[in-house]
Amino acid sequence: MRLICLSVNYENSKLADRAGLWEDEKTLRLMLDGGPLSELLPIHTCNRTELYGIISEGSELPSDSIPSCADILTGKDVVEHLLRVLLGLESMACGESFVVSQVKKEYDRYSPLCGRILNRLFQRSFNLAGILRTEYHPGRAPSIPWLMGQAIKDHPAWPSPRIALIGAGDMGTETAKVLKAMGLPFSVSNRTEKTGRSLAEEAGADWIPWERWKDLTETSDVLIFATSSPEPLLSEIAGGNRPWIIDMGAIPQVEVPGLKRISVDELKDRTLEILDDYRRHLGKLEEETDEAAQALWADLTTVRTDTYRRLAMMRVGHIVDERAARTAQKTGASEEILRQMAWSVAKGILSPVLEMNSPHSSRIWRALSEEERS
Incomplete structure (x- = not known):
């Protein structure tokens, strides 16, 4: 069994390198129908884009199909890596749990491209990761939105910055929870009104209709973008206000020169400092994950x-x-x-x-x- 994983992640690439990679289902099927793989499954999360596959007998992946920045894992290393991903041990916000729902969504979306081996690998990994997290996780899990929240503390207007959250999907919902926990008032705007209003009510935030969200650029100290827009939403700002931009989009959501912009890429060095002590509490979880990977590989x-x-x-x-x-x-x-x-x-x-x-x-x-x- 030639199990392989190509991993393009926050450590070896920028968000721009990962945008659109392994998303087109027609292209993916070409890798199966007479191609080098007998099974495959791509996953796309905040931190990484990865392709899991079973190489067909007598085939090899062509070099031009492997991004130059990708880490290549095979065999048992793939199993251990997947478990570590599901446990947040490979995440920028180490130990975070948000990644599980992201991977499950990708599995549900692309499972028709899987066969017996990848289905078994992912289903068993979801189960094992749940057990390991329950038994050995230290109990507090950071997230990308939590790290973004820590970055807001550096704003000159702290502790009372005016904040606007653009987007109410999974990442926007997690961000709203973080802002509420930090005791920060904020406004919410979302393209789908029902979803946005529901989140605003739940978080105790102000609701701003989508057609008026750009007004927030003139009144906010911090604009948080958590949408999945395939193109930038903001290219200019009227007036003299220069808000901080916190951009959690896989594709940059803002293209306004001169603004302070904090993206997932910019968080990398800060994360190492903030979570240095926390990582040490994950030692037991990492040991047990290695043992579980060996058992699952067997x-x-x-x-x-x-x-x-x-x-x-x-x-x-x-x-x-x-x-x-x-x-x-x-x-x-x-x-x-x-x-x-x-x-x-x-x-x-x-x-x-x-x-x-x-x-x-x-x-x-x-x-x-x-x-x-x-």
């Missing part, structure tokens, strides 16, 4: 081992039947007795392999199952 390879084992034993059965019938014709002995004797000999020879239960046994069963071998 489980995945055992599935393939069982397949090769069945093929090998079927081939042994054909050989036993053939030899028993041939010998019975030559000697006149009972074919059934000869078959039982032959099976006893075959099982005796194979007994060391039959008792093995490790990922390495897959190679042995595969060799025994191949037709050209005697």
Whole structure:
């Protein structure tokens, strides 16, 4: 089983490098239909864009399909990486839990491109990650919106900056929770009024209709953009107000020169400082994640081992039947007795392999199952 993951993440790329990568389903299907992969699943989160796949027998991924900045993981390393992603251990906001819902949405969206192995990998990983988080997580989880909230504390108007939140999707909802927890009043605007009004009411914020959100640029100290707009929403600001821009869009939401703009990319160095002590409390979780990855990898390879084992034993059965019938014709002995004797000999020879239960046994069963071998 040639399991692979191409990871383009906040550590090896900028948001612009990840925008649009592995999103077009037609292009993805070309990688399956006669392409190098037999299964694949892309995931897109705030911090990363990744492609998980099973390389088809006798195929290789063409080099021009692999981004130059991508980290390439294979085998057990892919399993451990996925568990670490689901546990937030690979996130900029280490230990965060928001990533789980993002990955699940991607799995639901692209699962038709998966086969038996990737379905099993992701379903088991969701389950294991939930158990590990419950048992070993220290109990407090930062997030990208939380880190953005810490950045607001540097604003000259702190502790009473005027804040406007543009967007009420998943990221906007999480941001509203952070702002409410920090005791900061703010306004909300969203393209879909029902969703935006609901969030504003829940967070105790002011609701601003979408057609009026640009008015907030003249009255706000901080504008937080949490939309999924495929193009910038703001290209100019009337008047002399120069608000801070906190931009959580995968594609930059603001193109106004001269404004202080804090994006996910700009948070990287600050995050290392803020969360340095917190990371040390994740040590036990990381140890258990490594153990869980080894167990899950063994489980995945055992599935393939069982397949090769069945093929090998079927081939042994054909050989036993053939030899028993041939010998019975030559000697006149009972074919059934000869078959039982032959099976006893075959099982005796194979007994060391039959008792093995490790990922390495897959190679042995595969060799025994191949037709050209005697």
